[in-house]
Amino acid sequence: MTIDLKQIKQRLELKQAELQQSITALTEAHPTPVGAIEASEGPQDFEEVAVDFLETQQEQSLLVNQQALLTEVQRALGRIEDGTYGYCIVCGQPIPEKRLEALPWAARCLKDEAQLEERNLSVTETYDADLN
Numbered sequence: 479m480t481i482d483l484k485q486i487k488q489r490l491e492l493k494q495a496e497l498q499q500s501i502t503a504l505t506e507a508h509p510t511p512v513g514a515i516e517a518s519e520g521p522q523d524f525e526e527v528a529v530d531f532l533e534t535q536q537e538q539s540l541l542v543n544q545q546a547l548l549t550e551v552q553r554a555l556g557r558i559e560d561g562t563y564g565y566c567i568v569c570g571q572p573i574p575e576k577r578l579e580a581l582p583w584a585a586r587c588l589k590d591e592a593q594l595e596e597r598n599l600s601v602t603e604t605y606d607a608d609l610n
Contacts, residue, residue, distance in 0.1 A: 481564055481575055486582050490555050493583075497548040504541040547583070554583040566590055 557563040564573055568590040577584050586594065 481578060483558055483563065486563070486578065487555065487558050489582050490551050490558070494548065494551045494555070497544050497551065501541060501544050501548065504537055504544070550583040550585065553585065557585070 554563065557565075557567075564578060565571065566573055566587040567585045569587060571587050573584055573587050577588065584591070
């Protein structure tokens, strides 16, 4: 089985358009981040303020995640254009086709992705320990 770059590119472009549309909708809903004080300027009922603030925070978190995924999709499209698509950006080894079928924006082989996640987890654990 060989990767059909034309099909992958179409999938990535479709995902890019979907993410851009979603980001636009989220940005229009809340053009600037809303803090607790701004959230409380509307209804004065504490429960309503808390629910509004929580919903806004969830939407902003979703926006950040979608922007990050959009960046990954755009980078994958760039790798298709420059001929490096399908190769790990860390070690240069081919990324398994099944991984690319599942995540066409994958930039790392499984080994390097696992190492990245392990480093991120240890940084988070260190940060959490510092807070305590």
